[in-house]
Amino acid sequence: MRASQKDFEDAMNQVKLLKKDPGNEVKLKLYALYKQATEGPCNVPKPGVFDLVNKAKWDAWSTLGNLPKDSARQNYVDLVSSLSSSPEPSSQVEPRADEKPAGYETLVVTSEDGITKIMFNRPTKKNAISTRMYEEIMLALKAASEDKSALTVLTGIGDYYCSGNDLTNFTDIPPGGVEEKAKSSHILLRNFVQCFIDFPKPLIAVVNGPAVGISVTLLGLFDAVYASDRATFHTPFSALGQSPEGCSSYTFPKIMGSAKATEMLVFGKKLTAGEACAQGLVTEVFPDSTFQREVWTRLKAYAKLPANTLRVSKNIIRSREREKLRAVNAEECITLEERWQSEDCMNAIMNFLSRKAKL
Numbered sequence: 265m266r267a268s269q270k271d272f273e274d275a276m277n278q279v280k281l282l283k284k285d286p287g288n289e290v291k292l293k294l295y296a297l298y299k300q301a302t303e304g305p306c307n308v309p310k311p312g313v314f315d316l317v318n319k320a321k322w323d324a325w326s327t328l329g330n331l332p333k334d335s336a337r338q339n340y341v342d343l344v345s346s347l348s349s350s351p352e353p354s355s356q357v358e359p360r361a362d363e364k365p366a367g368y369e370t371l372v373v374t375s376e377d378g379i380t381k382i383m384f385n386r387p388t389k390k391n392a393i394s395t396r397m398y399e400e401i402m403l404a405l406k407a408a409s410e411d412k413s414a415l416t417v418l419t420g421i422g423d424y425y426c427s428g429n430d431l432t433n434f435t436d437i438p439p440g441g442v443e444e445k446a447k448s449s450h451i452l453l454r455n456f457v458q459c460f461i462d463f464p465k466p467l468i469a470v471v472n473g474p475a476v477g478i479s480v481t482l483l484g485l486f487d488a489v490y491a492s493d494r495a496t497f498h499t500p501f502s503a504l505g506q507s508p509e510g511c512s513s514y515t516f517p518k519i520m521g522s523a524k525a526t527e528m529l530v531f532g533k534k535l536t537a538g539e540a541c542a543q544g545l546v547t548e549v550f551p552d553s554t555f556q557r558e559v560w561t562r563l564k565a566y567a568k569l570p571a572n573t574l575r576v577s578k579n580i581i582r583s584r585e586r587e588k589l590r591a592v593n594a595e596e597c598i599t600l601e602e603r604w605q606s607e608d609c610m611n612a613i614m615n616f617l618s619r620k621a622k623l
């Protein structure tokens with residue numbers, strides 16, 4: 265039996281009550297089916313290339329072609345019903361139900377054995393960092409800097425450590441246009457990186473799988489980086505029309521020399537875990553089969569050292585660089601604000617969103 269107008273209206277109300285954001289792709293599909301069901305095929309003019317949001321909507325609606333209104337209505341109802349009933353997909357590292365404190369949507373944060381563990385928790389998106397996730401990481405770091413733990417660890421749930429900036433962040437363009445978005449993103453990014461520059465306790469990355477973009481550049485601000493031999497390190501900024509951030513324009517040449525840093529940050533060379541360790545970006549690499557056991561055993565032992573002394577020693581290593589790092593962060597964000605408005609960047613994002621490009 266075909267979905268009735270009442271089923272359609274009920275489904276529209278159900279969408280508003282969804283507990284979890286279904287993601288931009290599903291939202292676009294819902295939008296397109298709604299327009300097709302209520303107005304029929306898309307015959308409004310195509311928005312300009314810089315009007316990213318309306319162009320994505322137009323594309324989604326147009327792909328439905330001449331789908332009849334009642335079929336679109338049925339597909340809409342079916343899609344909503346699948347969203348309301350589908351369970352969360354599984355991931356390699358499953359958080360226990362009692363580990364997810366209220367308040368974080370994109371992270372799981374635990375604190376035990378002297379270690380606060382901040383886990384990226386968007387495994388179906390390879391832990392890409394959404395705007396919400398930037399905000400939540402800042403909150404989690406602030407809380408960790410004030411809690412009793414000796415060490416703070418960042419790691420990923422699932423098969424990726426993190427795939428970098430969520431490229432759909434670029435589609436959420438405010439009424440002030442791309443310029444306003446670039447300005448607000450500049451502030452968000454500067455504050456975000458600042459939290460890593462200023463973090464007062466030993467900060468450890470447990471890189472469980474591939475790392476991309478900003479999740480790699482930030483590693484230069486960590487105090488130790490342990491990697492599975494499955495991990496890779498990739499900063500494809502030029503292909504994305506973007507420039508380095510996370511203070512990597514300063515930390516990477518310092519860590520690995522400017523020639524190796526250029527290969528990574530300018531030419532986008534992807535490093536294996538072994539190569540990243542040889543360049544000094546990674547502290548130690550472990551076989552994936554024993555990675556979790558070996559790393560956590562080691563970190564639990566380190567976390568038994570006196571917490572205040574760990575802080576003091578970290579501070580003396582890092583403090584004389586802090587002002588310099590703040591200045592580098594500010595400069596990188598100014599450059600990026602301009603890059604985000606460039607044609608190179610727009611084209612790269614559009615290619616990713618229309619699935620023509622992948623790393």
Ligand SMILES: CCCCCCCCCCC/C=C/C(=O)SCCNC(=O)CCNC(=O)[C@H](O)C(C)(C)COP(=O)(O)OP(=O)(O)OC[C@H]1O[C@@H](n2cnc3c(N)ncnc32)[C@H](O)[C@@H]1OP(=O)(O)O
Nearest residue numbers: 389390392427428429430431433445449477478604622623
């Ligand atoms: C106007 C200015 C606004 C700017 C706002 C920004 C604010 C701060 C910016 C800071 C600067 C940071 C820069 C970076 O980090 S650059 C690096 C960006 N990352 C990428 O380019 C990676 C893109 N992803 C990929 O190439 C592939 O997904 C990947 C190789 C990572 C994995 O490929 P695989 O085939 O194994 O898996 P899928 O592609 O099928 O991925 C599964 C789903 O996950 C989604 N996904 C993955 N990564 C991202 C991402 N970075 N952004 C958005 N979505 C991502 C992918 O689309 C799949 O989703 P669906 O299942 O829904 O299709």
